[in-house]
Amino acid sequence: MPLVPKLPRSAWIVLGGDAVASLGLGLTSPFFIVYLHRVRGIDLTLAALALATIGIASIVGNLAGGSLADRFGPRRALIGGLACTAGGLVWLAFVTDAPAAFGAAACIGLGNSTAWPAFDSMLAHTVAVDQRSSAFGLRHATLNLGLGLGALVASAIVAAGSVRSFQVLYLAAAAAVAGFCALLGGLTGIGERAASDERVEGSYRIVLGDRVFLGVWVLAALFIAFGFSQYDAALPPYATSTGGVSAHALALVFAANALAVAVLQLVVLRVVAARRRTSALAAAGAAFAAAWCIAIVAARIGGGGEAVIVFAVSMVVLAVGETLVSPSLGPIVNDLAPDHLRGRYNGTFILGYTAGFIAGPALAGAGLRLGDGTAYFVFLAGGCAVASLLSLRLRRRLPPEVDNVRAGAIDVAPVAEAV
Numbered sequence: 001m002p003l004v005p006k007l008p009r010s011a012w013i014v015l016g017g018d019a020v021a022s023l024g025l026g027l028t029s030p031f032f033i034v035y036l037h038r039v040r041g042i043d044l045t046l047a048a049l050a051l052a053t054i055g056i057a058s059i060v061g062n063l064a065g066g067s068l069a070d071r072f073g074p075r076r077a078l079i080g081g082l083a084c085t086a087g088g089l090v091w092l093a094f095v096t097d098a099p100a101a102f103g104a105a106a107c108i109g110l111g112n113s114t115a116w117p118a119f120d121s122m123l124a125h126t127v128a129v130d131q132r133s134s135a136f137g138l139r140h141a142t143l144n145l146g147l148g149l150g151a152l153v154a155s156a157i158v159a160a161g162s163v164r165s166f167q168v169l170y171l172a173a174a175a176a177v178a179g180f181c182a183l184l185g186g187l188t189g190i191g192e193r194a195a196s197d198e199r200v201e202g203s204y205r206i207v208l209g210d211r212v213f214l215g216v217w218v219l220a221a222l223f224i225a226f227g228f229s230q231y232d233a234a235l236p237p238y239a240t241s242t243g244g245v246s247a248h249a250l251a252l253v254f255a256a257n258a259l260a261v262a263v264l265q266l267v268v269l270r271v272v273a274a275r276r277r278t279s280a281l282a283a284a285g286a287a288f289a290a291a292w293c294i295a296i297v298a299a300r301i302g303g304g305g306e307a308v309i310v311f312a313v314s315m316v317v318l319a320v321g322e323t324l325v326s327p328s329l330g331p332i333v334n335d336l337a338p339d340h341l342r343g344r345y346n347g348t349f350i351l352g353y354t355a356g357f358i359a360g361p362a363l364a365g366a367g368l369r370l371g372d373g374t375a376y377f378v379f380l381a382g383g384c385a386v387a388s389l390l391s392l393r394l395r396r397r398l399p400p401e402v403d404n405v406r407a408g409a410i411d412v413a414p415v416a417e418a419v
Helices: 009-039 044-072 074-093 098-126 129-157 163-185 195-199 204-208 211-228 235-240 247-272 277-301 304-325 329-336 339-367 374-395
Strands: none
Touching: 009 044, 009 074, 009 098, 009 129, 009 163, 044 074, 044 098, 044 204, 044 339, 074 098, 074 163, 074 339, 098 129, 098 329, 098 339, 129 163, 129 247, 129 304, 129 329, 204 339, 211 277, 211 304, 211 329, 211 339, 211 374, 235 247, 235 277, 235 304, 247 277, 247 304, 277 304, 277 329, 277 374, 329 339, 339 374
């Protein structure tokens, strides 16, 4: 298997457009509360609630995005979600009070969450079944690369207290997202609703009746709540307080994670290509648990360069887990989903991510108050171990051709000519 997977041209276009949009979002994501509070003078509590509005709107958007993708096709639903996000970013550039900030945040949250399940459905449409793991893994790598590069560009542009510099960031982000819309507008013939779907009934009731899928949903929520979300919610306060690491050094720790994801994703794709997806998920849970254990060791060092190095190692190990999850969970969902319900399956699945991102910070807020926070990281490691065990349990219920499509159980014709 080549290091860079061979995918259809349409898949590369979709992945490339997503990378550009991610770079645009990376320009603004670190500065939301800073911009509203310090630049626009909005009360800190209200600014934080505005940020929470993005998550609340996402609950609606996840389900709406899935339904729209099934009803109108994932390409049109994705364009609609991206347009909503771009509009919210433009609105946010010119807010001057809290009500406007809440409106812009809701627009961004609704757009992002509508676009996510539509994007996953679109990506699944552009590749053959046995290419889905590679496509979804690459998406995770390009997403991280875009967000990371966007944050670096933003750090060179933004100036504290300068309204104009922040407006430039938000308008540039909106332009990047709108550029992806334009690209999708010219990509006809891919991601359309099939004519046969007109005769097929579908609803979320059918999705919720799929017990195997619900097991995957629970697994996704666990991985997010005990793994991904703690990267932002628990690690920064733990590393800077108990670990004695400076904010500047913490940025280096985060950079180690982003770089590791970008570098390791292609390697991991090659390693797991002919292996069971449930095995990859079990290994991911083990990697997340190991990362939190290493973070505990780093915190015991008591600050300094050695502690920074060990925290960075923990984030590299976390990155290994990320690169194992991305080519596994999403493709399992899209292999389980019938074509006429693919959008609803993805919408419900992404809602599991949203639930995890809501639960994770809530858990961190309470858990980090226990002593110096170390007990909470032990708890996180235990939760990741549970996710690992549930991954192996899922193997008994998952169809073999979904667990490992390269075993040859599915005969799939190429979607488009590969490049």
